[in-house]
Amino acid sequence: MAKGHVMVLPMPCQGHVVPLMELSHRLVDHGFQVTFVNTEVDHALVLAAMAPGGGAALRGIHLASIPDGLAGDEDRKDLNKLIDAYSRHMPGYLERLVGEMEAAGRPRVKWLVGDVNMGWSFEVAKRLGIRVASFWPASAACLAIMLKIPQLIEDGVLNDKGWPERQETLQLAPGMPPLHTSLMSWNNAGAPEGQHIIFDLVCRNNKFNDLAEMTVCNSFQEAEAGAFKLFPNILPIGPLFADGEFQKPVGNFLPEDARCLKWLDARADGSVVYVAFGSMAIFDPRQFQELAEGLELAGRPFLWVVRPDFTPGLSQAWLAEFQQRVAGTGMFVSWCSQQQVTPNPQTATLIRVT
Incomplete structure (x- = not known):
């Protein structure tokens, strides 16, 4: 019999879904039943990207979904628009989902493990008598x-x-990385005219986080001793892995292209530049071409993750010609397992979203 029913709610972005799916697998390993709640759009992407038979590997994890408040054709790469919509619309949908699960005979939800960026859900949980643990998917320094x-x-x-x-x-505490005031995350996460939406969200989430009984972070003590000393109430539980064999589904929005692992194995140690900009970044054609030509001029082997929607309007004739020029040194994939690529001895340099 399961120890309890845990609801898990990520921010609707790839870099938030994956670590919470990894944590969900660990919770199941410890005897808990998990309901993992994505937005309807992300839920459909996860199901479509899952390998054949992947559903069986979800044992103990029930996938559920609720609307994000945006119309079907609205731009979910616009982080300001997405945050504004889900903050206003998703609380009601989440409360309704909890009621529907109970009416269907599912065990009562005892805990919500919610992304810090979904702080509004902590208020919903408290109203329903559900205990709350907040989860931060990135470095403790960023949360600090x-x-x-x-x-x-x-x-x-x-x-x-x-x-x-x-x-x-500035440096918040000894042992923490220095940060220039021009690089605050809330001022660099979207269009400047929507900055107030993200900053307001961060400030609200700071207050909502007080409703959580604990805050856990996908980092570890040895990597960020300064940050954890500054905030001793933040519990390090990382780095998270679903399983050592990378066989369990972790909520990818696109299918992983495993060919790149064999390609990496054929390169020299410490030689490959790994380029990946996550699930939200969009480059215009000029930016794409400048980066591509820079990689070519560097003359190093490179593995570049290029999503199908990464650069709208890019000339396919130009791209095909470029891929021909770098065929001996560069490999392009639409998605790959970052946890398998980054520790690979062939990987020397990362160019990625921050």
């Missing part, structure tokens, strides 16, 4: 700088809109 926003405003480093008052490099 967001939790320190009130102090940074008080110290005059930021104004109350999140923009820097001073151009300087």
